Amino acid sequence: MKNVVVFTGAGISAESGLGTFRDKGGLWDKYCIEDVATPNAFKNNPELVLEFYNIRRRQLLNSKPNDAHFALNKIKKKFNLFVITQNIDDLHERSGTKNTLHLHGKIMEARSTIDNQIYPINGSELNIGDCCNRGGQLRPNVVWFGEDVPNMNLAIKHVSTAFIFIIIGTSLNVYPAASLVNYAKKAKRIILIDKNPTLFTNVEVIKEKASIAVPLLVNDLLRL
């Protein structure tokens, strides 16, 4: 079977009620990246950083996957499906997508500041004093600005095998994630689904909300 590789951003989770970053009223309108999403921010004001993620985790626990997440799983009827996401939510997994590759980490996991050991977060809170087995403060297991993106090479490997490459709900503003588009050399089709698409040449652009456009696109692919 041929490979369909899907690359998602915050826009696929918007209709599940989770905030995007750069839309009007998005998270970066409300918070300054330097205050909540960098290693320095965590060093200078860990309470603020932990609360920023606690707020988002509370929202996530009250959200559920939408029709776009569920529709992607139908691709497996005819193709090998690889989902790569910039999102730290678990909505792809909760919709049934196994082995989702997270480029920017997972909000439902914590990581030790001593040995990078990973721990699941049960519930919504991760606070000062929540420590690993060796007594080290735990931090959210997410990739902050300025930190390495450990899954990037694996993501590139998947994208370079894509027969069809589908990009959903990302402003393609953040590197190296956004550079994935350059690796889809074998793709017969590159399709961008976005409510307000970034101007893009030589790809198919579907200007529509993900929960509408993704099910329609998947039905088309299954008719191929």
Ligand code: APR
């Ligand atoms: N359906 C489809 N697209 C949508 C929808 C929707 N319902 N709502 C918003 N969008 C689109 C917006 O038009 C925009 O292009 O989703 C995109 C969201 O862009 P961003 O807010 O920049 O989010 P994203 O691209 O995922 O950000 C990448 O930046 O801050 C970092 O680590 C963070 O992973 C994040 C990265």
